[in-house]
Amino acid sequence: MNRQKFLRQSWVASTLGASLLLGCTASTRATQPEVAPPAPPPAPVQTPAPTLSLGVDTKNFDPGVRPQDDFFRYVNGSWLKTAKMPADKSRYGAFIELRDKSEAALRALIEEAVAVQGAPSGSDTQKVGDFYKSFMDTERIQSQGIEPLRGELQRIATLKDKGALPELFAALGRMEVQTPFTTWVGQDAKQADRYIVYASQSGLGLPDRDYYFKAEPRFVETRAAYLTYIETLLRLAGEKEPTRAAKAILALETSLAEKHWERARTRDREATYNLKSVAELDALTPGFSWARFLKAANEDKSPGVIVRQPDYFQGLAQVLTQTPLPTLKQYLTFKLLDGYAPLLSAPFEQAHFVFRGKTLQGLEENRPRWKRGVEAVDGALGEVLGRLYVERHFRPESKVRMDELVKNLRAAFQQGIEQLEWMSPATKAQAQAKLAKFNVKIGYPEKWKDYSALTVGAQDLVGNVKRAQEVEYLREVDKLGKPIDRLEWGMTPQTVNAYYSSTMNEIVFPAAILQPPFFNPDADDATNYGSIGGVIGHEISHGFDDQGSRSDGDGNLRDWWSKEDKSAFQQRTGLLSEQYSGFSPVEGMSVNGKLTLGENIGDLSGLTVAFKAYKLSLGGQAAPVIEGFTGDQRFFLGWGQVWRTLNREDALRQQLLTDPHSPGEYRVNGVVRNMPEFYSAFGVKEGDGAFLPADQRVKIW
Numbered sequence: 001m002n003r004q005k006f007l008r009q010s011w012v013a014s015t016l017g018a019s020l021l022l023g024c025t026a027s028t029r030a031t032q033p034e035v036a037p038p039a040p041p042p043a044p045v046q047t048p049a050p051t052l053s054l055g056v057d058t059k060n061f062d063p064g065v066r067p068q069d070d071f072f073r074y075v076n077g078s079w080l081k082t083a084k085m086p087a088d089k090s091r092y093g094a095f096i097e098l099r100d101k102s103e104a105a106l107r108a109l110i111e112e113a114v115a116v117q118g119a120p121s122g123s124d125t126q127k128v129g130d131f132y133k134s135f136m137d138t139e140r141i142q143s144q145g146i147e148p149l150r151g152e153l154q155r156i157a158t159l160k161d162k163g164a165l166p167e168l169f170a171a172l173g174r175m176e177v178q179t180p181f182t183t184w185v186g187q188d189a190k191q192a193d194r195y196i197v198y199a200s201q202s203g204l205g206l207p208d209r210d211y212y213f214k215a216e217p218r219f220v221e222t223r224a225a226y227l228t229y230i231e232t233l234l235r236l237a238g239e240k241e242p243t244r245a246a247k248a249i250l251a252l253e254t255s256l257a258e259k260h261w262e263r264a265r266t267r268d269r270e271a272t273y274n275l276k277s278v279a280e281l282d283a284l285t286p287g288f289s290w291a292r293f294l295k296a297a298n299e300d301k302s303p304g305v306i307v308r309q310p311d312y313f314q315g316l317a318q319v320l321t322q323t324p325l326p327t328l329k330q331y332l333t334f335k336l337l338d339g340y341a342p343l344l345s346a347p348f349e350q351a352h353f354v355f356r357g358k359t360l361q362g363l364e365e366n367r368p369r370w371k372r373g374v375e376a377v378d379g380a381l382g383e384v385l386g387r388l389y390v391e392r393h394f395r396p397e398s399k400v401r402m403d404e405l406v407k408n409l410r411a412a413f414q415q416g417i418e419q420l421e422w423m424s425p426a427t428k429a430q431a432q433a434k435l436a437k438f439n440v441k442i443g444y445p446e447k448w449k450d451y452s453a454l455t456v457g458a459q460d461l462v463g464n465v466k467r468a469q470e471v472e473y474l475r476e477v478d479k480l481g482k483p484i485d486r487l488e489w490g491m492t493p494q495t496v497n498a499y500y501s502s503t504m505n506e507i508v509f510p511a512a513i514l515q516p517p518f519f520n521p522d523a524d525d526a527t528n529y530g531s532i533g534g535v536i537g538h539e540i541s542h543g544f545d546d547q548g549s550r551s552d553g554d555g556n557l558r559d560w561w562s563k564e565d566k567s568a569f570q571q572r573t574g575l576l577s578e579q580y581s582g583f584s585p586v587e588g589m590s591v592n593g594k595l596t597l598g599e600n601i602g603d604l605s606g607l608t609v610a611f612k613a614y615k616l617s618l619g620g621q622a623a624p625v626i627e628g629f630t631g632d633q634r635f636f637l638g639w640g641q642v643w644r645t646l647n648r649e650d651a652l653r654q655q656l657l658t659d660p661h662s663p664g665e666y667r668v669n670g671v672v673r674n675m676p677e678f679y680s681a682f683g684v685k686e687g688d689g690a691f692l693p694a695d696q697r698v699k700i701w
Helices: 071-082 096-117 124-136 136-145 145-157 163-172 217-236 242-259 278-284 290-296 310-322 326-344 346-361 368-378 384-392 397-420 425-436 460-475 525-530 532-542 563-581 597-617 629-639 651-656 664-672 676-682
Strands: 090-095 181-188 191-201 306-309 439-443 499-501 508-511 645-647
Touching: 071 181, 071 290, 071 664, 090 096, 096 124, 096 368, 096 384, 124 368, 124 384, 124 460, 145 163, 145 191, 145 326, 145 460, 163 290, 163 326, 163 460, 181 310, 181 460, 191 310, 217 242, 217 326, 217 346, 242 310, 242 326, 278 290, 278 306, 278 310, 310 676, 326 346, 326 460, 346 651, 368 384, 368 460, 397 425, 397 439, 397 525, 397 532, 397 597, 499 532, 525 532, 525 597, 525 629, 532 597, 532 629, 563 597, 597 629, 597 664, 629 664, 629 676, 645 651
Parallel strands: 191 306, 439 508
Antiparallel strands: 090 645, 181 191, 499 508
């Protein structure tokens, strides 16, 4: 199932999630390079005593960089020069700082539960406290070694023939152990009023298929390190020939990687929608019983299975046939160990960190144990903590301010659609109909999840994780055959993130993102429109990006475009893809314009509509000048500051291969150079570093 991982990936440093932007407030202003004021309309009135703060940390500015040349470094240059990368992170910036703040708040809530003596058995307090205790009890964890997985290891070892693989794959999948494919329950993309099972390629232990084939020294070294890691875990588990087994496992994964679709291709929602019956699935993968798998996975109530990469599954059948049973058993043993290593004794945990953390991410040290413990509790009891978090930390006035911002963004997007010169009236009407059906969720869910089925013990970490995963698994498969739960949230309130769901046609903003320094109710509107407004616009724009635009207002994958309008849209998005493919953050690697296209559309269109909404919010009045900055300038400063980011090179290279988001620098510079409003705000002229000829600028929405 594609559900939240608990802490088995705790070595991974925080990465920028979809549509995350954070800002930072300050009350002092650094020396500012010469900046041109906005064009002709009357100069904004200087307010002698502004009641709202600037909302931008000018200490981060680099006075040696002109905004007309490099806006990202103008806004963030001093910070980039002085900030220190934490030893346990692969990426650091404004978003990560806010995530750390949320993590500290959760720690306080958890430790309060731990301190309660004699909490009633089965109460939320008992579950939260005992789950955390079980994670922090390193003495017991060390003494248990591999014993908590003995039952699963034995089941793999006693596998008699390949005919039993469907049940074994299903059992391991329920534990979030990686197998050659993954399944989950979601809304049917073409019939969004029902739930259905999806199946997708999986099975690789390296971040992407390219890691198995690239000949550059960096990738050769990574494969060698992975081989050592496989061998180490197998040796710790008692494998008699770990070296030979490790080589066979890597060869098996390489065979799977050959069948994998490239990441950019997996973004295509039409190509990845292939509804199959059980009989058709069996024909696709001869020798593998889907009826047995679906029954063991409790997914047999599904009205079919949507296969995302049909030819991968054809290839998988060949791999399973050609691979000896002992190798398949060793592969699954390794996958079990790899998945649970952070929960086991020190040798397993350390081996996992050395490869997953140091080799792949460039981390210098593992995250403190308390942080990994908080992540574990959050993964298992997310909405229990979420309810407590909201009670303690969410300001109701933030929701009021957000409601107003969202209303203005929607009005601006509606106006923007009507003003499009390249879209026909008929397609505009379809776009407006979809926009009108957008649902918005802010802060926290109306209905909290029930965790009464979960049993937690203070001395059973692995058991707690297994049971928590099973509870969530059953919660998901129980949706089959039932109406769509419109109240469900895909994130917890304490998550610093935001998202758009194409099948729900909704945008969601958890409480944790609605706080200073990112969203500041006490800050000026211009800055908030540039930061949180950009996020809102980004999420709305996802409903109209290269993939979201394929769904209608009811969430169904349906073509509502005229042929001519689609061609005009693709011409514009193609230019944007080409622009981003020209950015090279590290030597020898460039941004993948096709992989990142959806997010880049979200950024550009989102900031464009946010600017329009900001201007509408002024009601025709002139914006005040605050600390020397005009309203238009503050808007762009709000956007620029949220993407300040430090990256370890290994992590950045991995991001370029696997992440649909562009690096922070290009989420700033790549966007503003396409916006005429930026040119007016900062007086950008031909010859400036940020200048892009008018005929090369892209405007989509």
